[in-house]
Amino acid sequence: MIRFFKGCLILVVGGLWSSGAWAASVVFLNPGSAPDPYWSSYSRFMQAAADRLGMNLQIYYTDRDTRTLLTLARKTLQGSDRPDYLVFSNELNVAPEVLRLSVGSGVKLLAVNNTFTADQLSILGDLRSRYPDFLGSVVANDEDGGYLIAKRLIESRTPVLPGQTLEMLAFSGTNSTPVSLQRERGLYRALAENPQVRLRQIVLGGWRRDRAYEQAQMLIKRYPNVSLVWAASDLMAFGVMDALGEAGKQPGKDVLVGTINDSTAALQALLEGRLSVVAGGHFTLGGWALVLLHDYDNADKAARQPIGTWRVRAMQIRERSDSLGFMQANSRDDYGIDVRQFTEGHSPKGVAYPFVRVGAAN
Incomplete structure (x- = not known):
């Protein structure tokens, strides 16, 4: 069986989640664009998860534009038709402004992918007391992803003779977003x-x-x-391969290229041998975030606690033999x-619970 989380590719059976309860409403501010393979896959899985969980989800693409994202955040948080929950990413370092816009809105917030930076937290202080509607963050194991593709690339060219070296180029995303910095940390490890x-x-390829x-x-x-070439995303890897x-x-022969994102194009390139290493699975993060929101929403209101910070063990190496699957x-x-x-902290028999708690609400 092909594996997402050591056996977590589980066939869906049955219909939509049925419940007489009022469906929770969620808005997701997707930081990417609809044509981007990663963010499109992200939204598709998130929508499927919402359907299964009986949640009403609306997705807005923001095309990596700060002004667009904040305009949509303001509409969501201060408009007349507010959702129960807003899911957003700190990809453009917009989290502090989203928090400010949320004050008094009654909308609960959850950050995904990119959470607050250390500098932002030092300025914002205690999030739980200042912004009680901020529930927490759900992030992927991005450092593992950066490490795994670098390690596999190096293993594919080693051992080398004493005194010889291997030369590598690296293409990171940005110098500010936590996801990019975590993947770099894995590379350096x-x-x-x-x-x-x-x-x-x-260099910074900007994705x-x-x-x-x-x-x-x-x-x-x-x-x-x-x-050897290490690339933090498949789009940058394809740009390198063009050059x-x-x-x-x-x-795949003269130069081995490894990347993150298991898009269909990347998997096809892996199958053909043009890409030597691919890590993926993190496009499921939004769907897993909805699992935690679902559990929060269904808990007794008097006993609810902030979700906190969770890391999802989503990212793994994709083997060439599994590409078609x-x-x-x-x-x-x-x-x-x-x-x-x-849901409710459960996993199917023999499958590890994908979430690891790494901190409180901030």
């Missing part, structure tokens, strides 16, 4: 374990294919002996996972 690998340069392509064009000329092809280098799963909105089996 793998490099510390393998001193025979020399990181020639790390964009065109930008990574332009950067790679220059870097390939500057460092002609590079044989490698133009330079007469074959991805994962591509088939990608064709289903629910990706073969029945999230109802993980």
Whole structure:
């Protein structure tokens, strides 16, 4: 069986969650765009999870534009038709302003993917007392993802002869978002374990294919002996591979490329050998966040506690032999996972509970 969480690809049986209770309403401010394969998959799984859990979900794409995101946040939090819950990401460092807009709204908040930075927390202080409607955060194991792809890349080229080194290039996302920084931390952990690998340069590709392509064009000329490329997202990896092809280098042979995001395009490239390493599964994070919101919403109101900070063990290496199976799963909105089996702290027999508590509400 193909695995999301050590056996968590579970076929869905039965119909929608049936309940006579009033359905909780949720708005998700998707930081990406609808054409982006990752954020599209993210929304599809989140919607399928909402349907299974009997929750009303509305998704707005914000196209990585701060003004658009805050306009939609203001409409959601201060308009006449407010939801019970707002789910958002701190990808554009907008979390403090979203908190400010939420004061007095009665809308409960949950952060996903990117939670508050250390600098933001030092300024905001105790979130629980200042913003009691902020419930917590749900993040993925992004450091593991960065580490795993770097480790697998290095293992594919080692051992090397004494005195020899391997040269690597790295394409990160941004220098401010926690997700990007966590993935970088994983990269550096793998490099510390393998001193025979020399990181020639790390650049910020902004999660964009065109930008990574332009950067790679220059870097390939500057460092002609590079044989490993670490990319924090599949779009940047494809931009690098475009530049490698133009330079007469074959991805998967002359230069090994590893990346994060198990989009259908990335899995196809892995199957064909153009991508050497792919880690994924974190597109399910929004759906898992709804599981925690569902449990909170169904708890006795007098006994409710903030959700706190949870890490989902979502990200794992995708093996080439499993590529077809994962591509088939990608064709289903629910990706073969029945999230109802993980409510109220439960997991199916033999499957690990995917959530790990890592902190209080902030």
